[in-house]
Amino acid sequence: MRFYIRIHFNFLFFCFQEVQVLKSLILGEEERGQSQYQVMCFIFHFPKDSFISSDAMAKLRQKNPSTIRTPEDDLGRTNHTMDYVVVLKHSGIISPHIADMCAEAGMATYTVHEDVVKWAAVQDIPIESYKPALKRFPTRSFLSNDVAESTLANCSDIKNMWTPCECHLELCIGWYPCGLKYCKGKGQTKNSVMSYRCGIKTCKMCHLFAYYVSQKQQCLWDE
Template identity: 50%
Template sequence: MRSQQLSVLTAWIVLQFFCGICSTVLLINVRNQGGEIIQENLTSNTTDDVITLEFQRSDGTLVTQVVDFKNEVLIIKALVLGEMEQGQNQYQTLCFVTHFYDKDFISSDAMAKLRQKNPSTVRVAEINRNYANYSMNLFLDVFQSNVISKHINDFCFEAAGSTFTRHEDVKKWAQRPDSSKTALLAAVHNFTIITSSQTTSNKTKSQSLSKCADTSTYTAPCTCSLELCISWYPCGLKFCKNKEEKDKPGLSYRCGIKTCKKCYIFSYYSKMKENCLWDE
């Protein structure tokens, strides 16, 4: 019995050791665009080749950014609190899934090696990548999303009816060597609205929607816009050169990281204006 307990204990210690290698967590104090200090939680998982960044905005919105290097997938999830002044006491979860290029972030392995000499220091990004507009013109079926990335279901299961992507992203993922176009097409859906004249025949018709800000009826569908800013994240490596010696060129070595700020404006379908009151 004792030998079994020792075996279990040994296995647990080994597991904890290897988990410590594959996953690294950093807590970073960051000054956001409004001058407020927020704390970002950065996790690097080298086994899955994923970086996760999470923080809470001053308005209570919880933002999670997931970078899946294996599948070239960027997930940004927002848990948005209800507008208490408008009588909303619940929250809604939104997920935006896009393609990205490796050059936009440092690798999960490089991220795992980062350490802070002064954890209390307030960080400010060196490079401002300004605003990027994303027109999220497709629904993404979370339960069929493994064809794109297994992490979508993990992070976006609460947003099963409000997870979005774009035609151009699907085209990029379709170019992956192991991609199944049939499975990809089955995982995404266009926005359609049933009109009163079509209800009896059960047909749908795609329609262009007004912006929620221009819509007066709170129960009407509209196009909502949500701005999400990542105020600080490692976006590249810095390289320095050793001093050149006679007849020998200086060798380059890694001497730090580049840090960036990027703001996203996501435009997406909202079932009703009431779910987009911040966009007034």
């Protein structure tokens, strides 16, 4: 089966919130009855210590932009089980950029319960303040404040194209600036060593998302 994923990704850091958004566009499979594309947004926590300052980014210059880049560090894969659909008109409490960036995604904008807890702590507001912005999946049952279980079958395990299921989608960012690079040089005295900023470190990172779809037809690649 052929499917194509075009990924737009942005690192968002606003009002001391730690928010990362991955936006994906997947072209339809015409031979399987899909004439249009799908757009999804995945919103999750972005560690503060991974943030690169704007002044450092402004100095980044990429020579030979057509060259295939090899990342210095492979950060592996992070799994995310999405618990909520984000209601775009109320998404400003998470980030003011989400409504515009994810406008095409509509009800296919997702986030994770444990990350909502982290954002509430960063903002020092009750987690209940996020309630208007979140719609829980009908098959997600919370056992405690931060643990949830799914009563939904994996899309790969069912045959009926119109049955709800849990879809899986892996998105990989093959090369991106992920931190500052420091080099060592001679210090002011004969035997001393000093560290200085000498560039920007690059990384590779993959994310595997598990999320609810109302019908397997929306998840044909998960087979």
